Amino acid sequence: MNMNKDIILTGDRTTGQLHLGHYVGSLRSRVQLQNEYKTYILLADIQALTTHYDQPELIADSVHQVTLDYLAVGIDPNKATLFIQSMIPEIAELTVIFSMFITVNNLRHNPTIKNEARDRGYTDLYYGFLGYPVSQAADIAFCKATLVPAGEDQIPHIETARKLVRRFNELYAPVLPEPRILTGERLGGLDGIGKMSKSMGNAISLNARPDDVHAKLTKAKTDPARIHRSDPGNPNICPVFAYHQLFRNENAEEIHANCSQGTIGCRDCKQLAGNAINELLAPFRARRQDYEQREDEVKEILIEGTRQARKVARETMLEVREAMGIRYFNL
Numbered sequence: 001m002n003m004n005k006d007i008i009l010t011g012d013r014t015t016g017q018l019h020l021g022h023y024v025g026s027l028r029s030r031v032q033l034q035n036e037y038k039t040y041i042l043l044a045d046i047q048a049l050t051t052h053y054d055q056p057e058l059i060a061d062s063v064h065q066v067t068l069d070y071l072a073v074g075i076d077p078n079k080a081t082l083f084i085q086s087m088i089p090e091i092a093e094l095t096v097i098f099s100m101f102i103t104v105n106n107l108r109h110n111p112t113i114k115n116e117a118r119d120r121g122y123t124d125l126y127y128g129f130l131g132y133p134v135s136q137a138a139d140i141a142f143c144k145a146t147l148v149p150a151g152e153d154q155i156p157h158i159e160t161a162r163k164l165v166r167r168f169n170e171l172y173a174p175v176l177p178e179p180r181i182l183t184g185e186r187l188g189g190l191d192g193i194g195k196m197s198k199s200m201g202n203a204i205s206l207n208a209r210p211d212d213v214h215a216k217l218t219k220a221k222t223d224p225a226r227i228h229r230s231d232p233g234n235p236n237i238c239p240v241f242a243y244h245q246l247f248r249n250e251n252a253e254e255i256h257a258n259c260s261q262g263t264i265g266c267r268d269c270k271q272l273a274g275n276a277i278n279e280l281l282a283p284f285r286a287r288r289q290d291y292e293q294r295e296d297e298v299k300e301i302l303i304e305g306t307r308q309a310r311k312v313a314r315e316t317m318l319e320v321r322e323a324m325g326i327r328y329f330n331l
């Protein structure tokens, strides 16, 4: 492994299982990147608290479920370091330091924060929720990550992280690299409204059973103007056609043509999309089942990964303190 190359850090909030949107947005590229780059993957349980602080059991259970999702899609614990955010106190420490160089207004104008606050119906913002991009910057900086594979909604957060490390480096010493984002594809929800998201109830989870996948697609919205089977459809606005493009490229052109000419009905089209998704998910289901039977090993993967991340975090924090002139003594 070439150590001068990028260092990858990415992760997910542990508020439930991951779905196909996570897969095309970021998991798929992580599975590739882990072969070439030092890769850290964090289970963001503290960030999960920002919206689910009243459901700690859900968060802890999701740490386990999301770990299984990662292993199921092909994250290899011998290549990638999987770790739990709350077990790295240095991340919290760096969050406090970074919080000195960013204003409340800057965070308020973050478009992802604004959208989430609107979707959740927040009228006033919790300090931790408003500040989670700062904590995310610390997630990235503690291991000196340079590349963050994540969904496009994370762009403003990575911008904040870049700003914070730049400011740190200017003020004290050039210790922290500026990260870049690598965005994947965006997957629309089954309802044709917005992106696929568990909280919107329009998602297919990665461990959905084959008949669940078909049942969900049966209810999915298609081109609303298409009423009769023989009506020509507009696949370009159909959420189900987007799944054909993403999950079964070879047939997509044919389906596009058939839909446009009204020679394939929505029911058949959905059946084919469901088959394609199930083909993708089949090996994930098998790997998940396999790991489900080896709970101790899964726990060991997290312990080992968290230990490694913690070691790196301690080293970085010594440099951070040194740069700031607050490395008073060793305890």
Ligand code: TRP
Residues within 6 Å of the ligand: 009, 010, 011, 012, 013, 042, 044, 047, 136, 139, 140, 148, 149, 150, 154
């Ligand atoms: N905010 C990310 C999400 O909602 C999760 C996350 C937390 C993250 N820390 C991160 C992503 C650091 C990339 C890098 O999915």
